[in-house]
């Protein structure tokens with residue numbers, strides 16, 4: 001079978017079901033099984049795209065010469081017409097949670113159900129799908145199943161996988177023009193076994209919050225968020241999402257035409273002067289014995305220079321993978337003791353699957369903070385391959401998060417040291433070895449240099465006593481707090497609802513310097 005042979009949707013679905021890493025890129029189907037573990041962008045970046053049209057993501061993240069090499073992975077053409085995204089297997093366990101339908105009256109809402117008994121294993125407002133409660137509660141209730149009975153067919157249609165387009169509609173979100181649009185893809189069919197939970201979920205809106213069990217409350221709160229998003233943001237209808245993509249592309253073209261993507265290296269030179277001044281003042285203060293002043297300026301130096309590390313991590317300075325990674329490594333690992341490899345691997349996943357509680361490492365902070373109700377049930381992180389259990393510590397700490405947030409941000413840098421070392425020492429780096437083989441060993445050397453210079457030469461040799469050393473460490477690290485606050489506040493306040501595979505996650509500009517990779521285009525300005 002030639003590489004130009006058109007594969008049917010069924011063929012592609014079968015390959016995904018058989019565990020093949022298959023993605024769509026432009027008109028072609030790529031099979032990346034052997035590439036997954038050597039991919040310089042990490043295997044998770046690809047796993048989140050399996051069964052999806054990854055044209056935007058691939059175009060955005062790769063250099064022009066890399067894009068040309070993609071041909072080697074072609075196994076055929078995709079069917080003509082727009083590709084309806086499947087749920088990647090890595091998200092399959094949580095896709096049930098994405099199967100929400102608006103709880104406002106619609107053919108799929110409670111009001112469309114028989115008043116009593118809902119008979120239906122099938123006909124539950126899928127909000128309960130997210131009530132995949134903790135196994136230790138013995139209430140992991142939900143399983144995927146096809147709709148069977150004829151009289152439930154409508155309700156079943158409300159709960160189909162997004163990879164199984166059905167003519168029946170679940171979505172009743174208005175289009176920007178105000179017309180009711182039909183969702184082309186619909187969420188999974190679920191079987192609910194536990195009558196109590198079923199009934200509880202059905203009654204949620206009618207009961208006071210205080211009367212709810214923790215599981216009911218969690219489910220209710222998650223549904224509130226989904227409802228809010230369904231009302232606030234553009235319709236999930238394919239044409240609307242496509243229009244958003246086109247507007248992003250237009251924006252990209254305009255920015256490009258105005259030369260705003262061009263990297264003016266002189267600006268980095270000016271930045272460098274600023275960084276070096278801060279560093280020089282810090283060293284001068286040490287020389288003079290003004291230790292806390294020195295700590296203050298060292299903290300300011302770390303705070304400022306990380307912005308350039310961020311650009312380098314996005315390959316946004318020279319656009320050459322090796323050069324930008326080396327710049328990032330010098331700044332992050334050598335000057336600041338933090339792993340750019342860790343940052344790249346987690347930050348790229350963050351941009352590919354922004355603010356989805358199970359997948360985006362940037363919002364996984366239980367037991368210290370919970371940024372959305374999904375964390376109230378124990379949640380497995382696909383990034384850390386670790387379950388964030390909602391335990392007694394979370395029960396105690398999270399209610400106080402509005403008070404603990406700033407103090408914890410003050411010492412957040414210590415956590416970054418820890419994550420960096422865990423990344424370089426214990427994880428077989430999530431950036432695959434092909435083009436990135438040298439990153440991990442170089443990082444270990446650079447980070448060791450940092451600790452030699454900061455830990456030994458500065459703290460141990462240059463400072464007079466332990467009291468000064470402790471104060472120096474605290475002041476220099478707390479000064480960087482605004483950086484952590486800025487980053488976390490800009491993310492944590494945004495929507496975390498998973499609205500399913502129809503939601504646009506990525507606009508599609510081509511690689512250019514000084515630009516952020518894809519984000520969820522959630523600002524209402526697109527309406």
Ligand code: HEM
Pocket residue numbers: 023030032035039040041042045046047049050054057058061062063066069070073313314315321344348435
């Ligand atoms: C689902 C599809 C894919 C996604 C989402 C993806 C994502 C990424 C990401 C996030 C990076 C890191 C960029 C950076 O650190 O600057 C990267 C780098 C890279 N990826 Fe992929 N990738 C995909 C498929 C592929 C394929 C099929 C190839 C095969 C040629 C490939 C080859 C590379 C290379 C060589 C790099 C290093 C940067 C470069 O040279 O452009 N990727 N990718």
